Amino acid sequence: MKILILGATGFIGSAIAARLRRDGHMVTGLARHPNRARVKHPSIAWIKADLAEMTDPSDWRTVLNSHQLVINCAGALQDGLSDDLGATQEKAMLALYAAAAQSAIERVVQISARTEGGGQDQPFLVTKRKADKALAASGLNHVILRPALVLGRNAHGGTALLRALAAIPHVLPLIYAQSPVETVSVDDVAAIVSTAVAGEFQSGTDIDLAASEALTLRELVILHRNWLGLPPARIVPIPTGLAKPLTWAADIAGRLGWRSPLRSTAMAVMSEGVLSRRSAQHLPSQRLATAVETLEANPSGVQDLWFARLYLLKPLMIGGLALFWLLSGIIPMMAPTAASRHFLPFMPDGIAMALTLATCLLDIILGAFVLARPSALSALRGMLAATLGYLAGGTVLESSLWLDPLGPLVKALPSILLTLATLAVLEER
Template sequence: MNILILGATGFIGSIVAARLVADGHAVTGLGRNPARARLKQPAIGWRQADLSRMTKPEDWDDILKDQHVVVNCAGALQDGLSDDLAATQAQAMLALYTAAKRSSQPLIVQISARTAGPAGDLPFLATKRRADEALAASGLPHLILRPALVLGRNAHGGSSLLRALAAFPLALPLVHAESPVETLSVDDVAEAVSRAVAGDLRGDIVLSAHEVLTLADLVRLHRQWLGLPTVRVLSLAPWLAKPVTRLADMAGLLGWRSPLRSTAMTVMQEGIRSVRRESGLAATSAAETLAANPSGVQDLWFGRLYLLKPLVISGLSAFWLLSGLIPLLSLEKTSAHFLPFMPEAAATTTTLATCLIDIALGAAVLVRPLAKRALLGMLGVSLAYLAGASLLEPVLWLDPLGPLVKVLPSILLTLTALATQDER
């Protein structure tokens, strides 16, 4: 069969795509940035598209041509610079259903979530629910699959946070430590999609393992998986997490997709549980999922670096903003360094230009779509500063305050930030 997968570059989508290729199907993957996925999974035909801009039925006509199945693995947690929930999870899906009804009426497999409960009014769940209801009423052949917390060899979103918390030194600081959590393996999701494509599954199905863990139990299990000794769980009051949540929401407005945003915290406060309905599908427990994928040192590095990444970005931003702002407070004194080499007006202009460059880089690195270019700019400017100062005033290397020596750890921190930029 010809199968189109939306969100095929993501955590669930990439596994589902690999499974369907192994089943012998012709798979086309849709993603916003499929360049790396094209190299990793060459057996898949890749097309670049942004679902948030595909909100009209005619936007889907060419993509749906000759497709027998559409699997929607796309989604976003919260509105932000990089995500538009209403467009991606609702409007684009309604447009897809309309286009599908007037074409070959392919099977639609929707990877959704439990949208009922106190957290159901959150935009993340409300837009999912709107798409689910429209699909159920569309008359198209469909499967709405509602998995619990999905675990796998790779980590993304909530599973990334689990590994980061598990790698914490000395203690495990948890909010909502006793919240119930149901899980399953990402391979269970791929199995369900495979069976739907084979014609075995239709309707609305909840999928989770037959066990309920607390969040603390799940983090302990991941800590054991990482090979770290048991430590005490520090159960924190929810109000202590609010400053972190607000900062994560602000980062979301700048394009960063932190799992500590308010939507995730609200869902976790309620817990991740489902109303069980017999589906004939088996789901793998958390312990079995982790045991089937033994951890390596890269997983430990990931866990330890994950929560350091935003601190590294914030630290670099503060360093460059301050290095640009502080000299402006005494512009005449700062520009005096250039007076032996150029006229006063040129020295003032050069100092002002370098300050503005530092400020621009410090601000740009906070914006997710600009971060990589800003980091590369920081490297280039740092090396230019070192080269220029070494040629014009090499004695600065002997300065007891170390104005040039201090640039070296900044360069190393910038290289670290570049190395951890990729999100999937």
């Protein structure tokens, strides 16, 4: 069967794609950067597309051509430079359903979410709910699956945050520590999608996917700490009021394109926990792996510990570089005449002042641009190039600065290392 997967590069979508390929299906994925996706997943055919731009049925007709089934794993937590919830989770889906009704698509499998309970008025769940209702009313043969918190070998979003919290030294600061959380293995999700693809569910089936046990957030974090092989640490409950500045900062980062799991939508959902709907359908016979069983089936390695420890350091690294470069540009501009004195032995006053202002402006631009996800890679590369240029220029024009007690050139070396480390952890998937 030829299957089109939306969100095939994601945590859940990639696991589903791998399972369906093992089942012998021909899989096509949509991706914003298909060349990169093709390198990582060569057995999948890739189509370049951005869901945010596919809001009319005509945008889908060519894409759906020759496919028999569509699986939607695409989703985003909040609006930002990298995501448009209204476009990707609602308008694009309504356009897809309209186009699918006029095509040879035999079935649509929707990976949705629990759209009731905590955070149900947040745009993430509102758009999901509207898309689900539209699919149910479309007349298409469809199955809707609603996973709980998904755990697996890899991690993204909430599962990545669990690992990061578990790796904090000495104490574990937690908000909503007693909130109940149901989990499901990503392998189980992929297996159930495989069952849906085989046509073993009736059209209109709407199932919550969760293991039989619910753990508190506190228990889940401790479980992940044990999985990482770290010694016990004391739980420190954090009042929700004290967490608001952190959520506010995460929301700002989201607007700049960074997909932080600490944004207000996630906090709203966690305020009541992640639990099945009271009226939910469940699998009649298949037993789903518990959180303990999922982690035991995927033993951690040193790479998991590194990831967990670096996850919360990453925003601090980016923020630290931004502050360093912004201040490097702003402070000399407050006294440009004094700042330009280093150039005076080598060039006229006017050129020295112009060069000082130009380098200050460059520093400010790099410091600002690294804060936005779409421009962060270019900014980090620019920081490396600028720093090497400053070191080369300083060495040629005034090599004695290497021996200066304040170390203006020597201090640039740690900046280079921090920039390289940030480049190494920049990718989110």
